[in-house]
Structures are given as structure tokens and as C-alpha cells.
Amino acid sequence: METIRDIALNIRIRDLIDMGIVAFVIYKIFMLIRETRAEQLLKGILILLVVTQLSKSLELYTIYWTLEKTMNYGVIAIFIVFQNELRKGLEYIGRTKFFTDSIVNSDAEAGEKVVEELMETIRSLSQQKIGGLVVFEREIGLNEIAETGVSINGDITANLLGNIFYPNTPLHDGAVIIKGNKIKAAGCFLPLSENYSLNKTIGTRHRAALGITEISDCLTLIVSEETGIVSIAERGKLMRAIDMIELKGKLAEMYSSGEKKKGMLARWRNRNEKNKVK
Template identity: 50%
Template sequence: MDFNFLSGVLTSSWNLLLSLVDIAIVAYLIYRILGLISGTRAEQLLRGLLLLLVFSVLASYLNLAMVTWLVEKLWIVFAITLPIVFQPELRRFLEQIGRGSFFSGHHLQWNPEAMHNVLAEVSSAAGILSRNRMGALMILTRETGIGEHAASGVLVDGAVTSSLLINIFWPNTPLHDGAVVISAGRLERAACFLPLSDNPNLSLHLGTRHRAGLGITEVSDALAVIVSEESGQISLAREGDLLACSDENHLRQVLELEFIQKPNWGESLRRRWFRQYESSTKAKKDRA
């Protein structure tokens, strides 16, 4: 037996395996980063950088000395300014790496027994507030802390009940302005002021309450339950996306998908959200 030949085959196979692993890791990192910046300002910036890269390669290939020099200076400017301009996106990226969800894609799931009643109370309060056209903003935290934003509110540290939530958001009460923060199954704070989303793609019809709910979900993994004062519409914000819930039952189903039920592999939460919405809408049409 030719041991040199066998050694060469084994070495080639090992190198091929390493190359495949290398490609798989890079592909997964690109996939996760693209998912992270999807729907944010960074997505538009990435398109601009790709165009600039193509332009830079063409300028170099065509020996356009002045254009090449200008593009090189632009890369230096971008390298300095990007960490400043896109600080929220970078922070979110590093936080996901720190808590491990960047690689796993999973979020913390609260204890089912402890959370079942909390989600029911939140959904019930949202339904009552919606029917009475009372605005509300309820933040449910998960792994990423929002202490710097919650600190702006009033400490409550009470059990989560629909009656307490309704009393807080009742018009002209001392705590009705701002958001309530629910953390670890407790109503932690009320009257909190949150960062507003500056996403240029948001509808002009969205008011401050919706922008605040979206804003906090852009810088953390929290969920925001929003009730419109004008229309009574119940919405749920997650990672900068907004889902319109058909009623309080629909809201409760989506919240339970997020906090209690285990996600199915290969199916994104966003897809499940809209599948729930479509099923709910179809059911209402069938009843009509």
C-alpha cells in the first residue's frame, strides 16, 4: 500500500473539511449580521457601502487615480464616523454576543407557570384600554436590561394585574404618561420615558407612543405592547418591527409564543406572527 498516497488523501480530505467549516462559519456570521440589521438604518448603510466598494474596485481597475484617492479617503471617514452614528446597532450586536443569543438565535423564555398569568393580565388590560380608547405602552423585558431608561420612571414593584395597569393608564392620573416596565413578572416602574425610534421608514401616522415602543425594541430584546389612544388599535413591537393585533386574544397568543412556547426550528418569529394574524383575520371573516 502506498502510504504517501494515503497520507495525501487524508490531508486533502482534512483540508477540504476545514475549508467547508470555514465557509459555513463565515456564511452563518453574515446571515446573523444581516438578520440583525434588517429593517434598520444599518441596512441602508450596508447597501451604500457595497455600492462604494464596487465603485472603488472599478476606479482601481480603470486606473482613475483621483477617484481612487477620493474613495480611499471616504473609507477612512466611514471608519471613524460609523461607530458613532450607529452606536445603538453596535451596542445591540455586542449585547447579543454577550448573552449568547447572536449564535443561538433564541431568547430567554420565562417560567411558564409564572408568566401565564402575567401575559393574561397584560392582554386583558390591553383589551379594556383598547375598547375605551385609552393609550398605553407596556414594556416586557427579557435578557437585555433597560435600567438606564426605566430609571426615568417611578418605582412601583407590584404584582402585574389588569386593574393596576388600567388605573395607571387612566387619563389624568399621575402615572399615565410614559411607559410601564414589566420585568421578571413584576411591574417594576411606571411613567418611564423611552428613546424614540428614528427609523426613516416608519409611517408618518405613528405617534410618540408607537415610536417609543419601537425605539426601546431597537436597542434591547424587550417587547412593547402599544394601545393607540386615537383608534384603540393594539400593536406589539419587537426588534423594531410592529405587528397589529386583531384583539386581546391575538395579543395573548403572540406573547405566549414569545415567552412560553418553544420556537420551531426553521420558522422565524416574524413569520409566525403574521401567520397568527392571518389565521385570526380569516376566523373573523368566517364568523361574519
């Protein structure tokens, strides 16, 4: 008890800050690998560490020597096994939102036009039950993904997107990559999600949409080919069956900010109300 009291009395503010930072980093690492293959591997490593210490305490020298050598050389194996998670973590650290609050730095009119074209596209695909997969590049570049498809570098229009996703056309099965006001590439292949806890009913298109958001900060729109339901994937999470108001808000959030976003949503709601009255 005296030892505990002495430690408590000698704790400085900088020690509390130090422990707080360590706890925060551990929490972030856990959140980063949660529900991934790395979580199970980390549990295995922790068990090996405990067994190693127990074997030393119980003077089981052969077991201790074997485990100690395994752990020493296992550091290299950890970097190999966890390469995807390490890359994901470094990308997470490298992200910053201090200098940008939207993916587009154009004027409000241009941003609103892009959103209208996207809304028209998604609405049309949903009504006709045509599958669609649209990836919005943010701060983390997706050049390596874009290179798996066909370079477009064209303006965002409902006609162009509709032609890309039209059934039986060469590019309709792949994903469209959008960067700012331009369609960067089409017919792109996306990595499938590594989340093994996903519902078995989730199809390949949705798994691909989740997979790309697990390794980057992009946002992905998905239109189901079977039901026409629209979903959004972001930060490794899937939001199913979103309505057009929610979708409009998400797009407005990317292509505008503050009062511009509110004005865009207000004009769109008013236009919808007028159409209902008619």
C-alpha cells in the same frame, strides 16, 4: 476552466464550513441593518470601494490617493456612525435562550395570576379606548429606560395598571416596564423607531413601542387611544389588531412553558365559553 476545476477538486470540507460560516454572518449582518439608516450608509461604502479599485486600474492616481486616504481614516468614522447598530449586534450575539424559556421562574399558579391581571388590564383599556404601553423586559436589561420614569417595584394588578394609564394622571403618557412578576417603573420614555419605511399613519406610541424592540429583546403591548385596538411589537415588527386569544397565548408563552402554557390556555378558553353561554 482548468483553474476552476483545480479549485473545485482541492476544496476541503473545512473550506465549505468556512465559507458557510462567512455567508451566514454576512446574511445576519444584512438582516440586522435591513430597512435602517445603516443599510444606505453600507451601500455608499461599497460604492466607494468599487470606485477606489476602478481609479487604481485606470491609473487615476489623484482620485485613488484621495479615496484611499479617505477609506483609511474612515474606519474610525464607521465606528462612530454605526455605534447603535454595533451595540445592537453585540447585544444580539450576547443573547442566549439555553438557560431560560420564560421570563418568570415562579410556579404555574403565580404566572397564571399575573396573566389574568394583565388580560383584565388590556381588555379594560381597549374597551374604554385608553392608551396604554407595556414593555416586558426579557434578557436584555432596561434599567436605563426605567430610569427615565418613576420606580414602582409593585405587584402586577389590574387596579394599579389601570390607575397608571388613567387619562390626565402624571404617568399615563409614558410606558410601564415589567420585569417578571413586578412592575419595575412607569412613565418611562422610549426611543422612537429608526425604521423610515413605516406607514405615516402609525402614531408616536406605536413608534416608541417598535423603537424599544429594535434595541432589545423585549416584547411590547400597545393599546390605541383612538381606536382601542391592541397591538404587539417584537423584534422590530408590529402586529396590529390582535385578538384576546392571541394576546393570551403570547402572555402565556412568556409566563409559562410546555404543558403549563397549554393548561392555562385551555382553562381560559373554557371560562370564555361558559361566559358566552350565560
